[in-house]
Amino acid sequence: MRFVLVLTTVILTILGVSLKGCDSKVVQFIFGDSLSDNGNNNRLSRSLAKANLPWYGIDFGNGLPNGRFSNGRTVADIIGDEMGLPRPPPFLDPSLTEDMILENGVNYASGGGGILNETGTYFIQRFALDKQIELFQGTQQLIRKKIGLNAAQKFFQESRYVVALGSNDFINNYLMPVYSDSWKYNDESFVDYLTKTLQGQLQLLHSLGARQLMVFGLGPMGCIPLQRVLSSSGGCQDRANKLALSFNRATSQMLEKLSGKLANASYRFGDAYDVVNDVISNPYKYGFNNSDSPCCSFGSIRPALTCVPASTLCQDRSKYVFWDEYHPTDSANQIIAKELIKKFGFKPVNGSDAPSSAPAIAPAITPAIAPVIAPSPQG
Numbered sequence: 001m002r003f004v005l006v007l008t009t010v011i012l013t014i015l016g017v018s019l020k021g022c023d024s025k026v027v028q029f030i031f032g033d034s035l036s037d038n039g040n041n042n043r044l045s046r047s048l049a050k051a052n053l054p055w056y057g058i059d060f061g062n063g064l065p066n067g068r069f070s071n072g073r074t075v076a077d078i079i080g081d082e083m084g085l086p087r088p089p090p091f092l093d094p095s096l097t098e099d100m101i102l103e104n105g106v107n108y109a110s111g112g113g114g115i116l117n118e119t120g121t122y123f124i125q126r127f128a129l130d131k132q133i134e135l136f137q138g139t140q141q142l143i144r145k146k147i148g149l150n151a152a153q154k155f156f157q158e159s160r161y162v163v164a165l166g167s168n169d170f171i172n173n174y175l176m177p178v179y180s181d182s183w184k185y186n187d188e189s190f191v192d193y194l195t196k197t198l199q200g201q202l203q204l205l206h207s208l209g210a211r212q213l214m215v216f217g218l219g220p221m222g223c224i225p226l227q228r229v230l231s232s233s234g235g236c237q238d239r240a241n242k243l244a245l246s247f248n249r250a251t252s253q254m255l256e257k258l259s260g261k262l263a264n265a266s267y268r269f270g271d272a273y274d275v276v277n278d279v280i281s282n283p284y285k286y287g288f289n290n291s292d293s294p295c296c297s298f299g300s301i302r303p304a305l306t307c308v309p310a311s312t313l314c315q316d317r318s319k320y321v322f323w324d325e326y327h328p329t330d331s332a333n334q335i336i337a338k339e340l341i342k343k344f345g346f347k348p349v350n351g352s353d354a355p356s357s358a359p360a361i362a363p364a365i366t367p368a369i370a371p372v373i374a375p376s377p378q379g
Helices: 002-014 075-083 098-104 129-147 149-158 167-174 187-207 225-230 238-261 273-281 330-344
Strands: 028-032 105-107 160-164 212-216 266-270 290-294 320-322
Touching (some): 028 129, 075 160, 075 330, 098 129, 129 149, 160 187, 187 212
Parallel strands (some): 160 212, 212 266
């Protein structure tokens, strides 16, 4: 019996788990939209924003749809991998338990979600940032019951946090005349409204224990394929890009002030606008040969807002910046993530000197031979 107890203690120590059940690893909690969603919307039964059909996920693991709005990994995936952080499961994963949360954290990101509650309403179901924070509060209650108040406080204060929203607040709200925000505000006042709303949400997260937090900035959203195809010239939409730059400036300044005002807060702004703009403007420099149209498209019918089984795939996915009308490919996300890692000098955590391994890349699949996969059951 003594040998068994000693052996159990050694195994738990190796795994980084204390006998009290509190995981000693640093984990991350992700709040975001479709650029970070890893499966939440797939389980929202009435949501119109899902990545549950081929060819989403074709270059990730087994090549089947996994909820990511890309052919492979998200920027949050790649940064977490490089830092040695475990990949947090989606909040709506039916197998999610307190032990999984302590081991891996949670991803609350939701396709179509925004900083504002009114954003993306025509997607029917999506989690806005307020709702994501509410779900995080529920997560905290579970962990307190599991490991106690003091241990839970330590766990959440040592965790990493990512907040990556904002593009939908423009593309699927302010820039669409069907939304009242489009006529209630002008460009300057809307950016101010959006930034002040985000500030209140970040202050709430701080009160809930978030101490090390990264807010991702917006890229040149006027250059995504959807915006190009809706323009008369086929070029980037200048107004949308100027709005992204205005939001980035205002948010960066706001985060700097918050970090100086909130106790023990390290709130940083992840600005990748310049590198994404350079990739789009000079694709060949980065090994791409297309930066203005999606790899997955429905022939000449555009915009085809999502990638579907009947879509045609580009010949070489690694040569395209964009996967669909909205979202970058795995290759583009890797460049964005590497730039942020370099800019902020991110180092591996959890006692590791090397990043966790990237996912296996599935073999190339052509539409002619790939199976037709039914939508996953909705929870």
